[in-house]
Amino acid sequence: MNTEPIIKYFSNILPLEAEEINALESVLKERTIKRRQFILQERDVCTQNTFVVEGCFRMYYLDVQGKEHNLQFAIENWWIGDIGSFHSGEPSKLCIEAIENSIILQIKKEDQLNLFIQYSKFNRIFRMLSENALVACQRRVLQNIGSTAEERYLDFVNRYPYFFNRISNVQIASFLGVTPEFLSTIRKKIASS
Amino acid sequence: MNTEPIIKYFSNILPLEAEEINALESVLKERTIKRRQFILQERDVCTQNTFVVEGCFRMYYLDVQGKEHNLQFAIENWWIGDIGSFHSGEPSKLCIEAIENSIILQIKKEDQLNLFIQYSKFNRIFRMLSENALVACQRRVLQNIGSTAEERYLDFVNRYPYFFNRISNVQIASFLGVTPEFLSTIRKKIASS
């Protein structure tokens, strides 16, 4: 099991003691996930927090009309999971699907809570992570209510160039909240200017 | 200084020891804020976290065209602040304005960090708070990319009936990401059905 990426990831936020590293490693489980495989299905409870070591995922909401709306992507060194279901224990309304063949590290809710209680550093780290995620989410809300699709696309390309090269336009369109057709006309307009 | 609401608020999440209550009270500052007064202006750094004891606020982004976009409202027992600026120490791009005459309790960044270090319970509480805020923010993103303005308005009214009665339609429209004129036609359509 290759835990180096996640230890490096945490250490960059707050340096870890050897004991904390051991405690962390003892609760991580490595899994190999193939393209198009799901690690969370609608109506299942999200009981694991997932760290992406290699590969790419998308988390989406399937609406009543059967349309998918991408809430989040995750590549190397990103976390992914339905936090709401994770904490409430209620069935998730989201799906998480691998876009590429991937390797992940997972930690169970119970183990994570124990980590928080025994080593408050993990509590601090995860507080900072969710605060950062909240800031990013708020920026996205402001973009959705205040910017055009073209502006959102340009910002997406600038902000996440590494996504841009790995994720199909269909998925990007779903993330931005437009149809693939309209994204296509946006791209054409940008290219010709 | 009336600290009862905030102590009750925390105790509902996790019971507090007398020592923790004392530590908390020692860093809180009460302020009276009049309607239309700002507790955060664009380009200022957000150095305080604000708990609303009484009254109502809105936090909004002022775009380059001079349009305001409401990111959040806050009434009794809500927190409000620009978390991004609070943590990065960089100037905020947001404004926080009182919609009603209000009473607030504020805590400085430094004091809050000390609380987190000395009493990990506060760290746990604030982690939970920001996780909950993140879940709500994600739901809002999904609504923005997947629902019509009418659906968003109906959900808003159901989810926040206490906002609905206190906040003008101009402000609600800005929160939903539509013009007041269009919100008016939505309301008319709903009323006549």
Next chain:
DNA sequence: ACAATTTCTTAATGTACCTTATTGGCTAAC
């Protein structure tokens, strides 16, 4: 109590974005 603002509404016109349908290129399956 009055004037000044702000708020809500209506309506005409314009634009951003959706829907549906068609095409061709690419990849994977047999």
Next chain:
DNA sequence: GTTAGCCAATAAGGTACATTAAGAAATTGT
């Protein structure tokens, strides 16, 4: 090598929402 399926691109007609302007109603400050 053919067949299917996925993805990108394009076009036409339709809908959701914005803009502008104007007037009525409600709140607010003094």
